[in-house]
Amino acid sequence: MKWDTLEEEPCSLARTVAVIGDRWTLLILRECFLRVRRFEAFQSALQITRHLLSERLKKLVRFGILRRVPYSEAPKRYEYILTQKGLDLYPIIMAMVHWGDTHMGDERGRPLLHEHKSCGKLFDPVMVCSECGEVLHAKQVHVHAGPGRREAVG
């Protein structure tokens, strides 16, 4: 598997990893979901080098996950806003946060709590089957080759 062709692999996980599969990108996305939009804000929140931040933002824009929108004409200034494609990453981020809450917590408790505006309660994200609504477990899932599969990889 080569990084520069990872997005062409016949595997949806590999294609996703090609886009968001590195540490900084995931942390940048966290900030996006916390309503951070500007270069300096990302930089000071994450202590990422400016060089890397610049690279990662460009890549996220190239893949259509963020949009670079001007918010000031003179001087020209831009902010980075999640597109729908970017917003659709939310389940990934929430699944990771939930796993961290469950398995990497310390005695102080959770860093963040999430409230569902629709029902007003603090919640955890749960992954269910789109067909029957039951909670998903790895052992309850059987994998079949789909039409886009070329070879013996997932």
Add this chain to the structure above:
Amino acid sequence: MKWDTLEEEPCSLARTVAVIGDRWTLLILRECFLRVRRFEAFQSALQITRHLLSERLKKLVRFGILRRVPYSEAPKRYEYILTQKGLDLYPIIMAMVHWGDTHMGDERGRPLLHEHKSCGKLFDPVMVCSECGEVLHAKQVHVHAGPGRREAVG
């Protein structure tokens, strides 16, 4: 943010990223969920360098995501099995696969299809609220500081 202290950050996403936030680790986990268990099998499925594979497997064992279990005494041979902590990563992997299916697909269709044994149907994973069961959207979630938060990071 420093890599060697990432797992101590007061942020569950950062802690998760500290463990599985790199390309190879995610791809190795995909193979684990596809029932791959042995060094040579990982190596030939992923074309990862043996050195890196060895490192990543050690790290996953150290974090309690895989268990290194002997399957032959002479010669000593081991395989790598997902622990419960590892199995709990399933929603993350599935969320990534689903995003890839939705946003990174090509004309040939999906590489893999998933069947839910409980209901017998091909399904997509859906993330819902643990309290009301509604589908989750980023804009419907409000974030509060929890007891484990030290500073202004998520």
Add this chain to the structure above:
DNA sequence: GTCGTCAGTCTGAAAAAGGAACTAAGTTGA
């Protein structure tokens, strides 16, 4: 006793990340 298998380790070259200073365009304030 040589070939093959499995689970790694070692090594040197290439690529990526880190750290810090620098640029550029405008704004504020004295």
Add this chain to the structure above:
DNA sequence: TCAACTTAGTTCCTTTTTCAGACTGACGAC
């Protein structure tokens, strides 16, 4: 009007990771 500040980057050099591939060691099969 000139110095200091803000924002969004870029450039340069060092350190760390990753890559590609050879090598090791224990055994089994022919």
